[in-house]
Amino acid sequence: MIFSKTLNHWYSNNKRDLPWRQTKDPYRIWLSEIILQQTQVAQGLPYYSKFVHEFPSVFHLAQAEESDVLKLWQGLGYYSRARNLHTTAKYIASELNGVFPTIYKDLLKLKGIGDYTASAIASICFNKVEAVVDGNVYRVLSRYFGIDTPINLSKGAKEFKELAQELIDKKNPADFNQAIMEFGATQCRPQSPDCNICPFNKGCIAFNENKIGELPVKIKSAKAKKKYFNFLVFIDKDAKTILEKRVGKGIWQNLYQFPLIETAKSLEFEDFKLAVKKHSLLKEVSFELSLYNEDVIIHKLSHQHLYTKFWIVKVGQSLPNSIPINKIRTYAVPILIGNFIEHFNFN
DNA sequence: AACGCGGGGTA
């Protein structure tokens, strides 16, 4: 009780003015929650505005093409969020007449909605007593109560979920959930939290035992693997190029890229030229090869480091299925490709 | 239970 009272007081004095705090419309809350998964508010904010403007209701989103949803999502990462968002919008529009489920159990069935998001929507929109546990909540609770159970093992997930469910303000679950996340985001930060002016510092075990830097405990994930990407930027005699859609498993599903040759290690010009000659598009075709970036571009994902070279391939004839260069900006591409398109002078 | 999945920010 005292915990939620202190928290509530802090929240009323410190909450940021964010657009999704001005509505209880489940469509907008859902949209904001998907965007904010593993994404900081500052990064997600412009995307939320774009989506609300482009798709004001779940019906607008349901009627869109997936390619348009991905294009709007471009640059935000974790693109399965966008694909699942679209899938669920279509389901809600056509099967549920546009009406969102109001309880945790039913929300959880929707694609892209897991434990956290189901709890967030149920509590914020429908005042259900469902505690959220996100990265902020793990940090706040582990520090205040001095809990060193690893947060990314199922034991920790269970333990913190139960604790949050005990602490939640049963009279105002919506504000409690948002307050504890806001507190973790702006005050009880991962590094250099404001402990000196913290309303919880008297009772905070981590603060009083000097364990702020040790909590929460998290099992380290495996190191990122190195991959060697070579993109073929074709330019044919009609000033057209080739983009391919990424299909199947792996990163950037359903986004577009220049034809890719992945190699086991970084290849120099002559070795790569030999490899390129075998490419299906270049059999019996004369071409002029040049390397765009002298220094390899290292694009870092959380689980892969992509050592990337862009090779310019000029071809004296017309290529099949090629697209005008002035159209490539309409395709959804990974930011690695988008940055290249922005900087390369195609003329 | 473990792993794959983006891109940007902070210290």
Added chain:
DNA sequence: TACCCAGCGTT
């Protein structure tokens, strides 16, 4: 560098 972010789906 290393870590983190209003996590989820697949295996």
